[in-house]
Amino acid sequence: MGEAYAKLFAREGASVVVNDLGGARDGTGSSVGAAQTVVDAIVAAGGTAVANTSDVSTVEGGKAILATALEAFGKVDILVNNAGILRDKTFAKTSEEDWDVVVKVHLKGTYCCTFPVWNWLKENNHPGVIIMTSSTSGLYGNFGQSNYGAAKAGIYGFMRVLALEGARYNIRVMGLAPGALTRMTADLPGMQGRETNPMSLPENIAPTVLFMASDLASEHTGKVLAASARGVAEIKMVQTKGFRSETPYTAEDVAEHAEQIFFPSSVERVLS
Numbered sequence: 001m002g003e004a005y006a007k008l009f010a011r012e013g014a015s016v017v018v019n020d021l022g023g024a025r026d027g028t029g030s031s032v033g034a035a036q037t038v039v040d041a042i043v044a045a046g047g048t049a050v051a052n053t054s055d056v057s058t059v060e061g062g063k064a065i066l067a068t069a070l071e072a073f074g075k076v077d078i079l080v081n082n083a084g085i086l087r088d089k090t091f092a093k094t095s096e097e098d099w100d101v102v103v104k105v106h107l108k109g110t111y112c113c114t115f116p117v118w119n120w121l122k123e124n125n126h127p128g129v130i131i132m133t134s135s136t137s138g139l140y141g142n143f144g145q146s147n148y149g150a151a152k153a154g155i156y157g158f159m160r161v162l163a164l165e166g167a168r169y170n171i172r173v174m175g176l177a178p179g180a181l182t183r184m185t186a187d188l189p190g191m192q193g194r195e196t197n198p199m200s201l202p203e204n205i206a207p208t209v210l211f212m213a214s215d216l217a218s219e220h221t222g223k224v225l226a227a228s229a230r231g232v233a234e235i236k237m238v239q240t241k242g243f244r245s246e247t248p249y250t251a252e253d254v255a256e257h258a259e260q261i262f263f264p265s266s267v268e269r270v271l272s
């Protein structure tokens with residue numbers, strides 16, 4: 001997905017730092033070629049890009065990505081936090097290492113890359129946009145993804161807080177819940193055969209990321225957009241009017257007012 005974003009941003013005239021550790025889907029290994037291949041394609045097409053192969057899940061890695069941008073281009077306007085790995089298993093089979101590494105790459109990785117960019121923007125009084133990649137797996141839940149869902153829901157909360165803090169510095173913070181055919185999703189049920197459907201490809205997600213990063217979205221911050229073959233929709237945390245009480249209430253009172261407290265199950269998730 002990051003390759004599609006980088007290429008579209010470069011076509012729009014952005015100077016891009018392409019970061020990729022180049023590891024396997026489960027986060028093991030690394031290779032320097034992945035980011036450079038994307039950079040070469042961007043440069044061959046007349047764009048401007050440089051590669052960075054740091055590990056986003058470390059503080060040093062996040063600092064190095066900003067340093068690459070500052071050395072090459074002198075400033076930063078947009079950060080897209082996108083790197084991710086998977087260790088899908090039902091919860092009982094999840095090891096502590098599976099938990100730690102998934103949370104580290106997604107949630108801490110988003111912190112490690114955002115922190116230096118945030119402070120650079122703030123200290124230079126420079127407007128900016130920070131995009132964070134969440135997932136419906138965390139926002140709604142998805143079987144077998146306890147570690148990943150926890151990290152992705154954490155990113156949502158992180159995004160909401162930074163949107164509030166960023167308003168005074170002219171920093172917008174947006175979330176993305178993408179859905180596309182990549183190596184991450186290629187073996188999921190229903191994904192086979194979609195290679196030829198342009199709606200299912202990462203290139204179909206990139207325009208939504210470009211929208212969020214651009215002035216077209218200047219009035220939006222603190223929001224998550226779901227983007228997939230179905231189209232684009234906002235995902236929002238909402239609360240029912242609920243049961244109100246001016247006096248202490250019992251568990252039975254709560255049960256009696258279930259109709260006011262809970263959403264009708266038919267509105268829990270609108271997908272089509």
Ligand SMILES: NC(=O)c1ccc[n+]([C@@H]2O[C@H](COP(=O)([O-])OP(=O)(O)OC[C@H]3O[C@@H](n4cnc5c(N)ncnc54)[C@H](O)[C@@H]3O)[C@@H](O)[C@H]2O)c1
Nearest residue numbers: 001021022023055056082083084133135178179180182184
């Ligand atoms: N594909 C989907 O449908 C889907 C759905 C929901 C969320 N997402 C999210 O979108 C993002 C992109 O996923 P994708 O589908 O393109 O997967 P992908 O596996 O094709 O790409 C993920 C990239 O992240 C890089 N990466 C992993 N760990 C890294 C690290 N520590 N430092 C630097 N780079 C690292 C990998 O090398 C890889 O290039 C992820 O955050 C993923 O969780 C994807």
